[in-house]
Amino acid sequence: MQKTLSRAAVILWMGLIFHLSHQAAAASSELSTGVTEIVLAFIEKVVPNEDLDVSSIHHIIRKNAHFFIYFFLGMLVLHALNMSKGTGCKTIGLALLICVLYAISDEVHQLFVPGRGAQVKDVLIDSAGASVGIVGYLLLSRLINIVRKT
Structure with a gap:
């Protein structure tokens, strides 16, 4: 059951990535602009009177989303x-390979979406x-194993 659920989670997450990549440039920009406005509102509450460049923050948010x-x-x-x-070197390498290949396919997919393009930088x-994320998973797994043993 856990195998099936974990595989389903991967497929659903890849579906989300596909959906976000399939948005035309205007819709994608509108979504990230909305997120940028929320982040700016938060920053202005934390650091009032700070002069922020909206376009550079928008770019940072888009790249962080990737x-x-x-x-x-x-x-x-x-x-x-x-x-x-199991978690061996081959499994870790395979996980990274799957993610990199999906990132490449995602950028190729964007070539066919109006107003979008592919960028090696995004890959x-x-x-x-x-x-x-893979390193984080490995560290989290080790931490959980240490806690379980104590």
Whole structure:
């Protein structure tokens, strides 16, 4: 049952990535602009009278979205593989390979979406996010094992 659920989580997360990538440029920009406005409102409450460049914050938020969506994909993929193969170097490498190939396919997919394009930089950001997610999963797993033993 856990194998099935973990694989379903990967498929659903990949579906979310596909859905977000399939949005036309205007819709994608509208979504990230809304998130930017929320972040700016929060920053203004925490640091009042701070002059912020909206366009640079918008760019940072978009790139962080790439990183974090693949961060969670890396965790989910490694967990799903861990359910059936165990966590060895080959499993970790396979998890990263799956994430990188999905990032590449995601960018290729965007070539066919109106107003969108593919960027190697985004594949690198996605891959970095997946890598950190995989390492985070490994660290979290070790921490859980240590806590269970005590």
